[in-house]
Amino acid sequence: xxxxxxxxxxxxxxxxxxxxxxxxxxxxxxxxxxxxxxxxxxxxxxxxxxxxxxxxxxxxxxxxxxxxxxxxxxxxxxxxxxxxxxxxxxxxxxxxxxxxxxxxxxxxxxxxxxxxxxxxxxxxxxxxxxxxxxxxxxxxxxxxxxxxxxxxxxxxxxxxxxxxxxxxxxxxxxxxxxxxxxxxxxxxxxxxxxxxxxxxxxxxxxxxxxxxxxxxxxxxxxxxxxxxxxxxxxxxxxxxxxxxxxxxxxxxxxxxx
Amino acid sequence: xxxxxxxxxxxxxxxxxxxxxxxxxxxxxxxxxxxxxxxxxxxxxxxxxxxxxxxxxxxxxxxxx
Numbered sequence: 001x002x003x004x005x006x007x008x009x010x011x012x013x014x015x016x017x018x019x020x021x022x023x024x025x026x027x028x029x030x031x032x033x034x035x036x037x038x039x040x041x042x043x044x045x046x047x048x049x050x051x052x053x054x055x056x057x058x059x060x061x062x063x064x065x066x067x068x069x070x071x072x073x074x075x076x077x078x079x080x081x082x083x084x085x086x087x088x089x090x091x092x093x094x095x096x097x098x099x100x101x102x103x104x105x106x107x108x109x110x111x112x113x114x115x116x117x118x119x120x121x122x123x124x125x126x127x128x129x130x131x132x133x134x135x136x137x138x139x140x141x142x143x144x145x146x147x148x149x150x151x152x153x154x155x156x157x158x159x160x161x162x163x164x165x166x167x168x169x170x171x172x173x174x175x176x177x178x179x180x181x182x183x184x185x186x187x188x189x190x191x192x193x194x195x196x197x198x199x200x201x202x203x204x205x206x207x208x209x210x211x212x213x214x215x216x217x218x219x220x221x222x223x224x225x226x227x228x229x230x231x232x233x234x235x236x237x238x239x240x241x242x243x244x245x246x247x248x249x250x251x252x253x254x255x256x257x
Numbered sequence: 258x259x260x261x262x263x264x265x266x267x268x269x270x271x272x273x274x275x276x277x278x279x280x281x282x283x284x285x286x287x288x289x290x291x292x293x294x295x296x297x298x299x300x301x302x303x304x305x306x307x308x309x310x311x312x313x314x315x316x317x318x319x320x321x322x
Contacts, residue, residue, distance in 0.1 A: 016322030026320075041321025042289065044263040044314065047282025052317025056287055059318065069321045077294075084296040085289035085316055156322070206322030 002201035005126040016206020033219035069096040121145025133167035154185025161191035189225030196229025261312040275302035
């Protein structure tokens with residue numbers, strides 16, 4: 001069982017709440033996949049339509065744990081201020097820390113990410129940093145107080161899967177006891193299963209479910225794939241070989257030529 | 258006086274942040290506030306004075322990935 005700041009999750013799928021065709025379909029996806037953690041955000045609220053209030057009531061009714069993000073933040077100050085506002089609104093120490101560094105790839109600005117992570121960790125936050133698979137950066141994030149690392153699989157919303165399997169494997173092998181969550185870039189259940197087979201502790205995704213033709217069915221498919229991948233990792237997969245090796249015993253074979 | 262509310266210019270009568278939020282329709286809403294880029298916790302809204310030209314951000318839960 002993996003522990004995320006002391007919280008043990010039965011379900012290793014963390015689901016984003018954006019881009020669904022309707023709130024009802026989002027709720028259905030969460031319920032049918034038995035997701036325990038959903039990500040949420042903060043945006044400007046109008047005093048007249050108060051759209052955020054209805055959304056928040058719906059999420060609370062689902063009875064799941066929320067992981068607020070700092071999506072769209074580009075600086076330490078923006079991210080830290082947003083985190084403080086999220087902590088008050090959502091009443092949680094958890095924060096998915098995003099500090100975006102580049103618009104085409106939405107990849108994190110890892111320099112500002114480490115600084116923001118240190119400030120927030122020192123202030124009592126439990127930081128889930130969205131980062132690249134860079135090993136040194138992950139080490140700096142741990143030094144800064146993070147107890148979970150969330151490397152991307154591929155750019156946010158791209159659905160490309162795992163773009164640097166070697167880098168992800170290195171991260172897993174180097175930090176065997178740190179909870180690692182692949183966050184972003186997952187497009188198919190097979191991508192998620194692959195990450196779990198590598199030993200990752202959980203998968204955080206949004207677009208692959210929200211933009212599916214049937215989001216609730218896709219959430220269930222991801223759930224099954226993540227469970228299968230984790231089971232396979234725990235069952236210790238065989239080593240791959242470059243050459244064939246007969247599975248049927250050779251000894252006792254008839255001489256017929 | 259005129260202030261910026263979520264980037265839009267609005268006219269308000271109240272000069273106290275907590276009272277201004279009521280005036281602007283946020284009564285009992287779950288929101289977080291920032292004044293001129295600095296977070297203002299809910300416990301400090303009453304007693305936080307607004308001045309003409311101030312910029313208030315009022316944020317609420319929203320969908321996110």
